[in-house]
Amino acid sequence: xxxxxxxxxxxxxxxxxxxxxxxxxxxxxxxxxxxxxxxxxxxxxxxxxxxxxxxxxxxxxxxxxxxxxxxxxxxxxxxxxxxxxxxxxxxxxxxxxxxxxxxxxxxxxxxxxxxxxxxxxxxxxxxxxxxxxxxxxxxxxxxxxxxxxxxxxxxxxxxxxxxxxxxxxxxxxxxxxxxxxxxxxxxxxxxxxxxxxxxxxxxxxxxxxxxxxxxxxxxxxxxxxxxxxxxxxxxxxxxxxxxxxxxxxxxxxxxxxxxxxxxxxxxxxxxxxxxxxxxxxxxxxxxxxxxxxxxxxxxxxxxxxxxxxxxxxxxxxxxxxxxxxxxxxxxxxxxx
Amino acid sequence: xxxxxxxxxxxxxxxxxxxxxxxxxxxxxxxxxxxxxxxxxxxxxxxxxxxxxxxxxxxxxxxxxxxxxxxxxxxxxxxxxxxxxxxxxxxxxxxxxxxxxxxxxxxxxxxxxxxxxxxxxxxxxxxxxxxxxxxxxxxxxxxxxxxxxxxxxxxxxxxxxxxxxxxxxxxxxxxxxxxxxxxxxxxxxxxxxxxxxxxxxxxxxxxxxxxxxxxxxxxxxxxxxxxxxxxxxxxxxxxxxxxxxxxxxxxxxxxxxxxxxxxxxxxxxxxxxxxxxxxxxxxxxxxxxxxxxxxxxxxxxxxxxxxxxxxxxxxxxxxxxxxxxxxxxxxxxxxx
Numbered sequence: 001x002x003x004x005x006x007x008x009x010x011x012x013x014x015x016x017x018x019x020x021x022x023x024x025x026x027x028x029x030x031x032x033x034x035x036x037x038x039x040x041x042x043x044x045x046x047x048x049x050x051x052x053x054x055x056x057x058x059x060x061x062x063x064x065x066x067x068x069x070x071x072x073x074x075x076x077x078x079x080x081x082x083x084x085x086x087x088x089x090x091x092x093x094x095x096x097x098x099x100x101x102x103x104x105x106x107x108x109x110x111x112x113x114x115x116x117x118x119x120x121x122x123x124x125x126x127x128x129x130x131x132x133x134x135x136x137x138x139x140x141x142x143x144x145x146x147x148x149x150x151x152x153x154x155x156x157x158x159x160x161x162x163x164x165x166x167x168x169x170x171x172x173x174x175x176x177x178x179x180x181x182x183x184x185x186x187x188x189x190x191x192x193x194x195x196x197x198x199x200x201x202x203x204x205x206x207x208x209x210x211x212x213x214x215x216x217x218x219x220x221x222x223x224x225x226x227x228x229x230x231x232x233x234x235x236x237x238x239x240x241x242x243x244x245x246x247x248x249x250x251x252x253x254x255x256x257x258x259x260x261x262x263x264x265x266x267x268x269x270x271x272x273x274x275x276x277x278x279x280x281x282x283x284x285x286x287x288x289x290x291x292x293x294x295x296x297x298x299x300x301x302x303x304x305x306x307x308x309x310x311x312x313x314x315x316x317x318x319x320x321x322x323x324x325x326x327x328x329x330x331x332x333x334x335x336x
Numbered sequence: 337x338x339x340x341x342x343x344x345x346x347x348x349x350x351x352x353x354x355x356x357x358x359x360x361x362x363x364x365x366x367x368x369x370x371x372x373x374x375x376x377x378x379x380x381x382x383x384x385x386x387x388x389x390x391x392x393x394x395x396x397x398x399x400x401x402x403x404x405x406x407x408x409x410x411x412x413x414x415x416x417x418x419x420x421x422x423x424x425x426x427x428x429x430x431x432x433x434x435x436x437x438x439x440x441x442x443x444x445x446x447x448x449x450x451x452x453x454x455x456x457x458x459x460x461x462x463x464x465x466x467x468x469x470x471x472x473x474x475x476x477x478x479x480x481x482x483x484x485x486x487x488x489x490x491x492x493x494x495x496x497x498x499x500x501x502x503x504x505x506x507x508x509x510x511x512x513x514x515x516x517x518x519x520x521x522x523x524x525x526x527x528x529x530x531x532x533x534x535x536x537x538x539x540x541x542x543x544x545x546x547x548x549x550x551x552x553x554x555x556x557x558x559x560x561x562x563x564x565x566x567x568x569x570x571x572x573x574x575x576x577x578x579x580x581x582x583x584x585x586x587x588x589x590x591x592x593x594x595x596x597x598x599x600x601x602x603x604x605x606x607x608x609x610x611x612x613x614x615x616x617x618x619x620x621x622x623x624x625x626x627x628x629x630x631x632x633x634x635x636x637x638x639x640x641x642x643x644x645x646x647x648x649x650x651x652x653x654x655x656x657x658x659x660x661x662x663x664x665x666x667x668x669x670x671x672x
Contacts, residue, residue, distance in 0.1 A: 098589070138590075143569060143572060143573050143576075143580065143583075144569075145569065145580070145583040145586060145587070146583075146586040146587075146589070146590050146592075147582065147586060148585075148586055148589060173542075173582070190576075190579050191579060191582045192578045192579045192582075193541070193543075193578050193579075193581060193582055194578060196541050196542060197541075197578060199540075200536040200537065200540045200541050201536065203540070204535075204536045204539070204540050205529070205532050205533075205536050206509075206532060207529075233479060233480075233481065236479060237479050238575065238577075239574065239575035239613060239616060240479075240526075240613045240616075241574075241577035241578055241609070241613070242528045242529050242530060242533060242577055242606065242609055242610055242613065243526050243527060243528045243529075243610075243613060243614075244479065244481070245529060246483065246509070246527045246528075246529055247479075247481040247482075249484075250481060250482040250483060250484055251481070251482075253434070253482070253484060254474075254482045256482075270578065273577070273578055274578055274579075277575060277576045277577070277578065277579060278579075280575060280576075
């Protein structure tokens with residue numbers, strides 16, 4: 001059941017409130033959107049059209065919640081918003097997984113935004129309003145195996161992708177998604193463990209033993225020579241993935257690169273392997289990259305090295321997607 | 337310089353000595369062979385023809401040695417043998433790496449046993465005799481990258497491989513070696529990180545989180561259904577390695593296999609990926625498997641699943657190879 005659009009209650013909210021006399025010029029909060037992942041919880045207060053009025057985050061991801069105290073974590077971050085505005089809440093991400101607050105069953109691909117909006121999983125909060133959790137997506141590959149995503153589907157719906165587009169969401173579990181012919185339809189997708197492989201190999205394997213890690217995180221990504229060579233090697237030898245990563249060991253042994261250049265070499269190798277694998281059965285005309293700036297740039301360099309054209313999705317794809325879900329579910333009206 | 341074959345001194349050696357009156361029927365010790373790897377040190381006392389008179393091992397691998405106390409570790413394990421027999425010592429494995437006792441430079445492929453015997457690295461022991469460390473091998477792949485092995489080359493020379501044979505040495509860093517046309521010539525080889533990937537992924541990644549590990553180690557390998565499905569999937573999708581391993585997560589999420597079956601599924605996936613990759617440019621007629629029984633069986637099942645014919649190398653390939661090196665170097669004479 002759609003909830004009434006929430007009103008603007010009297011309690012002051014330091015993060016976005018204007019003085020009362022200016023209220024007619026301020027977009028009223030319509031929805032609280034939660035991006036609730038494995039490590040972090042981000043809450044955004046959305047106004048008309050999904051505009052972000054305020055946002056806050058905390059390290060209260062699903063893995064950090066003890067004894068299922070999900071509501072307590074939510075109230076700690078956004079209890080004042082919930083009390084003040086009594087908005088509907090929409091959540092996407094791992095909060096809908098089996099380890100999350102309540103399992104939101106997967107929607108099979110091809111999956112359209114409208115179908116997801118009809119399948120939100122409602123959780124009644126003790127505090128009053130209802131939390132609506134977006135379903136993750138499930139996809140069966142040509143190899144017969146299932147693949148899954150949680151959270152990325154909402155970003156895809158917020159990214160304004162054209163029918164047939166190919167979208168890459170890099171990260172711990174990098175996702176390649178292909179849109180269908182109908183608007184807002186995710187046709188298929190595939191997960192690559194690139195980010196997690198980089199982490200476990202550099203931290204726990206022999207490859208990391210020869211590496212030196214730079215504590216300073218540069219503001220922007222700049223492609224080093226070792227990164228580019230890693231990318232080229234990974235692209236060419238992606239069908240020998242579990243062999244070619246050993247080059248991150250031998251390049252050190254043979255003094256081809258100093259220890260400080262090896263993390264980038266391994267990163268390039270794994271990203272090259274991912275791109276080579278994902279495009280081996282046909283490369284898309286354009287790849288839309290959706291992710292945080294530094295990681296997106298890292299991938300864009302590699303995609304161009306593979307001869308692909310790239311474009312960047314808008315940074316607010318998550319809240320846009322959450323807003324569109326809330327809208328399609330009738331939670332915030334459709335006129336906004 | 338060759339050393340004089342060592343005599344049989346008087347000190348009793350509880351592990352192999354016969355009563356003095358029976359001495360004429362006992363093969364005299366000719367050589368002490370050390371298989372000195374990352375985790376373990378194994379010492380074997382070899383008699384005529386490389387027969388193993390006694391052997392001992394300790395967890396004194398290269399990574400366990402502190403403050404470069406290599407000789408102390410050796411003396412603790414085999415000091416009585418060294419004192420009693422004053423044999424030459426031959427060592428193979430990581431003891432010749434940069435982190436080892438003394439770096440034994442790599443021999444480039446194609447590499448013959450004779451060439452390795454000419455390039456033993458001598459270390460004079462404070463205790464008297466000389467330790468001769470076998471060189472590792474280096475090989476440059478068609479992708480321009482170097483690959484390395486240390487210890488496996490000695491096993492290859494002890495395995496009695498025919499010219500042109502293909503030999504697989506499974507393990508943490510699985511090696512595929514192809515013999516050349518000349519006898520005892522290693523033409524090329526390739527490392528696959530299969531064992532290490534299994535370890536880091538099952539212990540440190542999300543794939544392991546859904547797994548249950550059986551503490552009991554079965555005596556013999558029995559191929560489970562999940563192992564076989566993993567192998568088939570890995571073989572078919574080896575060119576999507578960093579994607580297809582995610583099936584070890586989704587197979588749990590989708591209740592396709594119980595948590596206790598997932599370790600075997602991942603093991604099958606990684607071994608299937610290795611075999612699919614190693615044979616994609618041409619499969620050998622026969623693959624000779626060289627390794628401990630349980631792991632060799634695990635691989636043989638997978639190799640047969642790939643339609644390959646397998647044979648097993650003799651279990652004493654390491655000491656045979658060490659003996660042959662000592663012989664070719666003139667350390668133990670050639671008449672034995």
